[in-house]
Protein backbone atom coordinates (compact mmCIF):
# COMPACT_ATOMS: atom_id res chain seq x y z
CA UNK A 1 0.00 0.00 0.00
CA UNK A 2 1.19 3.51 -0.78
CA UNK A 3 2.72 5.33 2.13
CA UNK A 4 1.54 8.87 1.47
CA UNK A 5 4.07 10.35 3.86
CA UNK A 6 7.09 8.58 2.37
CA UNK A 7 9.13 11.16 0.52
CA UNK A 8 12.32 10.55 -1.36
CA UNK A 9 15.45 11.94 0.18
CA UNK A 10 16.66 15.02 -1.69
CA UNK A 11 19.68 14.07 -3.77
CA UNK A 12 20.62 17.40 -5.25
CA UNK A 13 24.24 17.99 -6.16
CA UNK A 14 23.61 21.71 -6.59
CA UNK A 15 23.76 22.03 -10.38
CA UNK A 16 20.71 23.94 -11.69
CA UNK A 17 19.13 22.01 -14.55
CA UNK A 18 15.80 23.87 -14.79
CA UNK A 19 16.02 27.65 -14.59
CA UNK A 20 13.19 30.15 -14.87
CA UNK A 21 14.39 33.76 -14.91
CA UNK A 22 11.66 36.37 -14.69
CA UNK A 23 9.28 34.46 -16.96
CA UNK A 24 6.27 36.69 -17.68
CA UNK A 25 3.40 36.23 -20.12
CA UNK A 26 0.91 38.94 -21.02
CA UNK A 27 -2.19 38.46 -23.14
CA UNK A 28 -3.06 42.06 -23.95
CA UNK A 29 -3.69 43.66 -20.57
CA UNK A 30 -4.09 40.25 -18.87
CA UNK A 31 -1.11 39.06 -16.84
CA UNK A 32 -0.94 35.25 -17.02
CA UNK A 33 2.45 35.14 -15.21
CA UNK A 34 4.69 37.85 -13.81
CA UNK A 35 8.40 37.55 -13.04
CA UNK A 36 8.41 33.82 -12.23
CA UNK A 37 11.95 33.04 -11.06
CA UNK A 38 13.23 29.75 -9.63
CA UNK A 39 15.73 27.02 -10.30
CA UNK A 40 15.60 23.26 -9.84
CA UNK A 41 18.79 21.37 -9.05
CA UNK A 42 19.83 18.04 -10.48
CA UNK A 43 18.01 15.16 -8.80
CA UNK A 44 15.19 17.16 -7.19
CA UNK A 45 11.50 16.26 -7.51
CA UNK A 46 9.71 19.59 -7.33
CA UNK A 47 5.96 20.21 -7.26
CA UNK A 48 4.64 23.19 -9.16
CA UNK A 49 1.49 23.81 -7.20
CA UNK A 50 -1.29 26.32 -7.66
CA UNK A 51 -5.03 26.79 -8.03
CA UNK A 52 -6.79 26.54 -11.42
CA UNK A 53 -5.67 29.28 -13.76
CA UNK A 54 -2.67 30.25 -11.59
CA UNK A 55 -0.19 30.03 -14.47
CA UNK A 56 1.35 26.55 -14.08
CA UNK A 57 0.85 25.39 -17.69
CA UNK A 58 1.85 28.78 -19.08
CA UNK A 59 5.11 28.68 -17.12
CA UNK A 60 5.82 25.09 -18.17
CA UNK A 61 5.21 25.95 -21.84
CA UNK A 62 7.63 28.86 -21.55
CA UNK A 63 10.19 26.75 -19.68
CA UNK A 64 10.19 24.12 -22.43
CA UNK A 65 10.26 26.67 -25.26
CA UNK A 66 6.74 25.89 -26.56
CA UNK A 67 5.53 29.42 -25.76
CA UNK A 68 7.54 32.62 -26.16
CA UNK A 69 7.64 34.66 -22.95
CA UNK A 70 6.71 38.34 -23.00
CA UNK A 71 9.69 38.86 -20.68
CA UNK A 72 12.33 36.63 -19.14
CA UNK A 73 14.11 33.46 -20.22
CA UNK A 74 14.47 29.79 -19.33
CA UNK A 75 17.32 27.32 -19.42
CA UNK A 76 17.17 23.53 -19.37
CA UNK A 77 20.47 21.73 -18.72
CA UNK A 78 22.14 25.05 -19.50
CA UNK A 79 20.44 25.51 -22.89
CA UNK A 80 18.63 28.79 -23.48
CA UNK A 81 15.16 27.65 -24.56
CA UNK A 82 14.28 30.87 -26.37
CA UNK A 83 16.96 30.15 -29.00
CA UNK A 84 16.05 27.59 -31.63
CA UNK A 85 19.40 25.83 -31.92
CA UNK A 86 19.77 25.58 -28.16
CA UNK A 87 16.19 24.31 -27.88
CA UNK A 88 16.93 21.52 -30.39
CA UNK A 89 19.98 20.47 -28.39
CA UNK A 90 17.95 20.52 -25.17
CA UNK A 91 15.09 18.47 -26.66
CA UNK A 92 17.17 15.28 -26.32
CA UNK A 93 17.45 15.94 -22.60
CA UNK A 94 13.85 16.90 -21.79
CA UNK A 95 10.69 14.84 -21.54
CA UNK A 96 7.63 17.10 -21.51
CA UNK A 97 4.10 15.96 -20.78
CA UNK A 98 1.89 18.87 -21.84
CA UNK A 99 -1.62 19.36 -20.48
CA UNK A 100 -3.97 17.79 -23.06
CA UNK A 101 -1.01 17.06 -25.30
CA UNK A 102 -1.57 16.30 -28.97
CA UNK A 103 -1.83 12.62 -29.79
CA UNK A 104 -2.37 11.11 -33.19
CA UNK A 105 -5.84 9.63 -32.80
CA UNK A 106 -5.74 7.31 -35.78
CA UNK A 107 -2.52 5.67 -34.56
CA UNK A 108 -2.12 3.03 -31.84
CA UNK A 109 0.20 3.55 -28.85
CA UNK A 110 2.59 1.08 -30.54
CA UNK A 111 2.71 2.91 -33.88
CA UNK A 112 2.67 6.40 -32.31
CA UNK A 113 5.53 5.68 -29.92
CA UNK A 114 7.54 3.87 -32.61
CA UNK A 115 7.10 6.86 -34.89
CA UNK A 116 8.07 9.34 -32.16
CA UNK A 117 11.07 7.17 -31.22
CA UNK A 118 12.29 7.21 -34.86
CA UNK A 119 11.84 10.99 -34.89
CA UNK A 120 14.22 11.05 -31.92
CA UNK A 121 16.79 8.98 -33.84
CA UNK A 122 16.10 5.75 -31.95
CA UNK A 123 16.18 2.60 -34.06
CA UNK A 124 16.69 -1.16 -33.99
CA UNK A 125 17.18 -2.90 -30.67
CA UNK A 126 17.59 0.39 -28.76
CA UNK A 127 14.16 1.59 -29.97
CA UNK A 128 12.60 -1.79 -29.13
CA UNK A 129 14.17 -1.73 -25.67
CA UNK A 130 12.70 1.74 -24.98
CA UNK A 131 9.28 0.74 -26.37
CA UNK A 132 9.23 -2.31 -24.10
CA UNK A 133 10.27 -0.15 -21.14
CA UNK A 134 7.60 2.56 -21.59
CA UNK A 135 4.92 -0.02 -22.39
CA UNK A 136 5.60 -1.75 -19.09
CA UNK A 137 6.26 1.33 -16.95
CA UNK A 138 3.11 3.09 -18.19
CA UNK A 139 1.00 -0.12 -18.10
CA UNK A 140 0.00 0.14 -21.74
CA UNK A 141 0.08 -3.61 -22.54
CA UNK A 142 -3.70 -4.05 -22.82
CA UNK A 143 -4.16 -1.08 -25.19
CA UNK A 144 -0.86 -1.28 -27.09
CA UNK A 145 -2.54 -2.01 -30.44
CA UNK A 146 -5.80 -0.14 -29.95
CA UNK A 147 -6.55 3.15 -31.75
CA UNK A 148 -5.66 6.11 -29.53
CA UNK A 149 -9.06 7.66 -30.38
CA UNK A 150 -10.72 4.72 -28.57
CA UNK A 151 -8.70 5.08 -25.36
CA UNK A 152 -10.05 6.49 -22.11
CA UNK A 153 -8.62 9.78 -20.79
CA UNK A 154 -6.44 7.91 -18.30
CA UNK A 155 -4.89 5.73 -20.99
CA UNK A 156 -4.34 8.71 -23.27
CA UNK A 157 -2.55 10.37 -20.37
CA UNK A 158 -0.34 7.29 -20.01
CA UNK A 159 0.52 7.38 -23.73
CA UNK A 160 1.60 11.01 -23.21
CA UNK A 161 3.71 9.93 -20.26
CA UNK A 162 5.26 7.11 -22.32
CA UNK A 163 6.10 9.65 -25.02
CA UNK A 164 7.79 11.92 -22.45
CA UNK A 165 9.92 8.99 -21.18
CA UNK A 166 10.72 7.37 -24.52
CA UNK A 167 14.17 8.88 -25.14
CA UNK A 168 15.26 8.44 -21.50
CA UNK A 169 15.59 12.19 -20.82
CA UNK A 170 17.44 13.48 -17.78
CA UNK A 171 14.83 16.19 -17.08
CA UNK A 172 11.08 15.59 -16.90
CA UNK A 173 8.55 18.41 -16.96
CA UNK A 174 5.12 16.94 -16.37
CA UNK A 175 1.93 19.01 -16.50
CA UNK A 176 -0.63 17.33 -14.23
CA UNK A 177 0.64 13.76 -14.78
CA UNK A 178 -2.15 12.15 -12.74
CA UNK A 179 -4.99 14.14 -14.27
CA UNK A 180 -7.81 11.86 -15.46
CA UNK A 181 -6.44 8.73 -13.81
CA UNK A 182 -8.39 6.45 -11.47
CA UNK A 183 -6.98 5.82 -7.96
CA UNK A 184 -5.09 2.68 -9.02
CA UNK A 185 -3.53 4.50 -11.94
CA UNK A 186 -2.67 7.48 -9.72
CA UNK A 187 -0.85 5.09 -7.39
CA UNK A 188 1.08 3.55 -10.30
CA UNK A 189 2.08 6.91 -11.77
CA UNK A 190 3.22 8.22 -8.38
CA UNK A 191 5.33 5.10 -7.89
CA UNK A 192 6.77 5.60 -11.37
CA UNK A 193 7.57 9.26 -10.60
CA UNK A 194 9.32 8.29 -7.36
CA UNK A 195 11.38 5.68 -9.21
CA UNK A 196 12.25 8.10 -12.00
CA UNK A 197 13.27 10.64 -9.37
CA UNK A 198 16.11 8.34 -8.28
CA UNK A 199 18.01 9.21 -11.44
CA UNK A 200 16.28 12.24 -12.99
CA UNK A 201 15.23 15.80 -12.23
CA UNK A 202 11.46 16.32 -12.18
CA UNK A 203 9.15 19.31 -12.14
CA UNK A 204 5.49 18.35 -12.00
CA UNK A 205 2.45 20.57 -11.86
CA UNK A 206 -0.53 19.69 -9.75
CA UNK A 207 -3.24 21.18 -7.62
CA UNK A 208 -3.52 18.00 -5.57
CA UNK A 209 -1.91 18.44 -2.15
CA UNK A 210 -1.65 14.71 -1.45
CA UNK A 211 0.43 14.39 -4.60
CA UNK A 212 2.90 16.92 -3.25
CA UNK A 213 3.17 15.09 0.07
CA UNK A 214 3.49 11.71 -1.63
CA UNK A 215 6.26 12.38 -4.11
CA UNK A 216 7.95 15.76 -3.86
CA UNK A 217 11.03 17.16 -2.12
CA UNK A 218 10.12 20.78 -2.63
CA UNK A 219 7.16 22.99 -3.52
CA UNK A 220 6.87 26.01 -5.78
CA UNK A 221 3.50 27.64 -5.25
CA UNK A 222 2.09 29.99 -7.86
CA UNK A 223 -0.99 32.11 -7.43
CA UNK A 224 -2.47 34.62 -9.88
CA UNK A 225 0.66 34.36 -12.02
CA UNK A 226 3.16 35.06 -9.23
CA UNK A 227 5.39 32.72 -7.26
CA UNK A 228 4.25 33.00 -3.64
CA UNK A 229 6.23 30.17 -1.98
CA UNK A 230 9.43 28.23 -2.65
CA UNK A 231 10.51 25.76 0.02
CA UNK A 232 10.27 22.23 1.37
CA UNK A 233 6.94 20.46 1.85
CA UNK A 234 7.35 20.63 5.63
CA UNK A 235 8.19 24.35 5.49
CA UNK A 236 5.02 24.94 3.52
CA UNK A 237 2.95 22.85 5.96
CA UNK A 238 4.23 25.15 8.73
CA UNK A 239 4.01 24.76 12.48
CA UNK A 240 0.40 23.55 12.26
CA UNK A 241 1.55 20.86 9.79
CA UNK A 242 -1.44 21.60 7.57
CA UNK A 243 -0.74 21.96 3.85
CA UNK A 244 -4.36 22.65 2.98
CA UNK A 245 -4.67 25.64 5.31
CA UNK A 246 -1.33 27.02 4.14
CA UNK A 247 -2.36 26.59 0.49
CA UNK A 248 -5.50 28.64 1.16
CA UNK A 249 -3.58 31.21 3.16
CA UNK A 250 -0.88 31.64 0.51
CA UNK A 251 -3.22 31.72 -2.49
CA UNK A 252 -6.41 33.19 -1.09
CA UNK A 253 -5.65 36.89 -1.15
CA UNK A 254 -3.07 37.12 -3.86
CA UNK A 255 -4.20 39.15 -6.84
CA UNK A 256 -2.02 40.42 -9.69
Ligand SMILES: Nc1ncnc2c1ncn2[C@@H]1O[C@H](COP(=O)(O)OP(=O)(O)OP(=O)(O)O)[C@@H](O)[C@H]1O
Nearest residue numbers: 027030032050051052053054055056057058059207
Ligand atom coordinates in the same frame (compact mmCIF):
# COMPACT_ATOMS: atom_id res chain seq x y z
N1 LIG B 1 -3.92 32.04 -25.06
C1 LIG B 1 -4.41 32.65 -23.98
N2 LIG B 1 -5.06 33.83 -24.08
C2 LIG B 1 -5.54 34.45 -22.98
N3 LIG B 1 -5.43 33.97 -21.73
C3 LIG B 1 -4.80 32.79 -21.57
C4 LIG B 1 -4.26 32.06 -22.68
N4 LIG B 1 -3.69 30.92 -22.20
C5 LIG B 1 -3.87 30.93 -20.86
N5 LIG B 1 -4.53 32.05 -20.50
C6 LIG B 1 -4.91 32.42 -19.14
O1 LIG B 1 -3.75 32.47 -18.35
C7 LIG B 1 -4.03 32.06 -17.01
C8 LIG B 1 -3.09 30.96 -16.61
O2 LIG B 1 -3.45 29.77 -17.32
P1 LIG B 1 -2.71 28.38 -17.10
O3 LIG B 1 -3.32 27.41 -18.06
O4 LIG B 1 -1.27 28.60 -17.16
O5 LIG B 1 -3.14 28.04 -15.61
P2 LIG B 1 -2.91 26.68 -14.79
O6 LIG B 1 -2.32 27.06 -13.48
O7 LIG B 1 -2.16 25.70 -15.61
O8 LIG B 1 -4.42 26.21 -14.56
P3 LIG B 1 -5.08 24.72 -14.46
O9 LIG B 1 -4.67 24.15 -13.14
O10 LIG B 1 -6.55 25.03 -14.50
O11 LIG B 1 -4.62 23.93 -15.64
C9 LIG B 1 -5.50 31.63 -16.99
O12 LIG B 1 -6.28 32.70 -16.50
C10 LIG B 1 -5.80 31.37 -18.46
O13 LIG B 1 -7.17 31.59 -18.75
